[in-house]
Amino acid sequence: MKDTNPFDVAIIGGGPAGLSGALVLGRARRSVVIIDEGKARNRVTRETHGFLTRDGSSPGEFRAAAAEQMRRYPSVSFVQDAAAEISGADGAFRIVTSGGDAYEAKKLLFAAGKKDRPLDIEGLADVYGISAFVCPYCDGWELRDQPLAVITSGEGAMHMAKTLAGWTSSYAICTNGPDGLTDEQREALAKRNIPLYDAPIERIESKEGMVEQIVLRDGRRVACTGIFFAPTLVAGSDLPQSLGCEMTEAGSLVINDFGGTNVPGVFGAGDAATIKYQAIMAAAMGSMAAVGINMELLQETWDNA
Ligand SMILES: Cc1cc2nc3c(=O)[nH]c(=O)nc-3n(C[C@H](O)[C@H](O)[C@H](O)COP(=O)(O)OP(=O)(O)OC[C@H]3O[C@@H](n4cnc5c(N)ncnc54)[C@H](O)[C@@H]3O)c2cc1C
Structure with missing residues (x-):
């Protein structure tokens, strides 16, 4: 880590949103x-799809390519740690990590994504990201024309019933x-x-990550080679709330067109601030x-001249 404390900006989260923000800020000569x-x-997942020029890259390859490009901008530093506490206010935030280090920054960008609540169906974790996915736009192409199953209910089930018809004609x-x-x-x-099928699911059976069938508690079996399901998501980090940031019911930060939250100096981006879950959207x-x-930093410099 370069010793440039205090930084112009601290970014919490190094996914597509945080990395893309860092690239633009690095190019704007911000620390x-x-x-x-x-x-x-x-x-x-093994592959990320639908991101032009990155279609088919693994999440690791995506981040490695980003890190490589970021090296051109010496004012950008990367720390592998978790932000555990944040205090202060616009112009002087202090972040303490789980590892015990402290960083100071004038502005904060929350790009901490969202988290899945624990998956409560036996066998789902074995197939998640390999043959069970959450979004047909991301992974429908790989499962096209295969016998699929959707696990969700209510309006979500109707939505998926209409949507999946674009990728296969055989689904339950x-x-x-x-x-x-x-x-x-x-x-x-x-x-x-x-x-x-409205019976509770007993388990999902699979081989090496490839789903084979869904076993229902009433004894019926739904043969399929792929699954789409609707996970329950929560905010990736509670820290924005600890600073007083307004959140939606879906656990997203409420932001304006430039990512600004209701708390001065605090910004949000990516999955943390939307329910449109796509890497290119986050970026x-x-x-x-x-x-x-x-723009805020430039304005402050201008006003203080
Ligand atoms: C199974 C699956 C498959 C997907 N496939 C695709 C696809 O094919 N194409 C596509 O476009 N999208 C896909 N998506 C969606 C895509 O991955 C997300 O929209 C995108 O990663 C969001 O980027 P982000 O930067 O907002 O968040 P993330 O990529 O989730 O990054 C957030 C980062 O913040 C970190 N973080 C959280 N809290 C803290 C903290 N307190 N301190 C420090 N770090 C913290 C996390 O560890 C994480 O590294 C998929 C999602 C899932 C779940």
């Missing part, structure tokens, strides 16, 4: 420390308990020959937040 504990939600809905559907919605599924948000932060 930046990225603090990242390396536990991105997509670390279970497993609601893992009460389906939360109206009679009209059940009829709509039946009319399109989409099987609906774009990090970039915009960096511009917002830099």
Whole structure:
């Protein structure tokens, strides 16, 4: 770590949002420390898709390429650690890490993503990121034309029923308990020959990460080679709330067009501040937040001249 405390900006989270923000800030000649504990939600996957020029890269390759490009900008430092506490206010924030180090920064960018609540279906963790995914736009192509299953209920089930039709004609809905559907919605599924199973799931059986079947508690089995499911997500970090940042019900930071939160000097980007979970979206948000932060710093310098 370069000894440039206090930094212009501390970025909490080194995924696409934080790294993209750091790139723009580094190029704007800002001193930046990225603090990242390396536990991105997509670390279970082998490939990231849909990011132009990076389609098919593993999350690790994506970050390695980012680190390589970041080396051109000596004012950007990277620390592998978790931000544990943050105090202070605009112009003088203090971050203490789990490792016991302290960093000071004028501005903060929260890009800490979101976290999955523990998966409560036996066998799901074995297939998550290999043959079970959360978003057809990210991983539907790899599972195209295969027999698939969706694990979700209510409006989510109807949404996925319509969406998956773009990738395969053979899929079943497993609601893992009460389906939360109206009679009209059940009829709509039946009319399109989409099987609906509302029995609780006993377990998912797989071989080397490849799902083979979903076993229901009523004894029925749903054969499939891929799954899409809706995980329950929570904010990647509680620290923004400890500073008084406003959050949505979905656990996202409330931000303006340039990533600014309701707390002066605190910005948000990426999954931490949206429910549109795509790496390229996160990177774009990090970039915009960096511009917002830099504009504030430039304005402050201008005003204090
Ligand atoms: C299974 C799966 C597959 C996906 N596939 C795709 C895909 O193919 N294409 C696509 O575009 N998107 C995909 N996504 C979504 C994509 O991964 C996210 O939208 C993107 O990674 C969000 O970037 P981010 O920088 O906001 O957050 P993240 O990438 O989650 O990075 C946040 C970082 O902050 C760190 N952090 C959290 N708290 C702290 C703390 N207190 N201190 C320090 N560091 C902290 C985390 O450890 C993590 O490294 C997928 C997601 C999942 C779950």
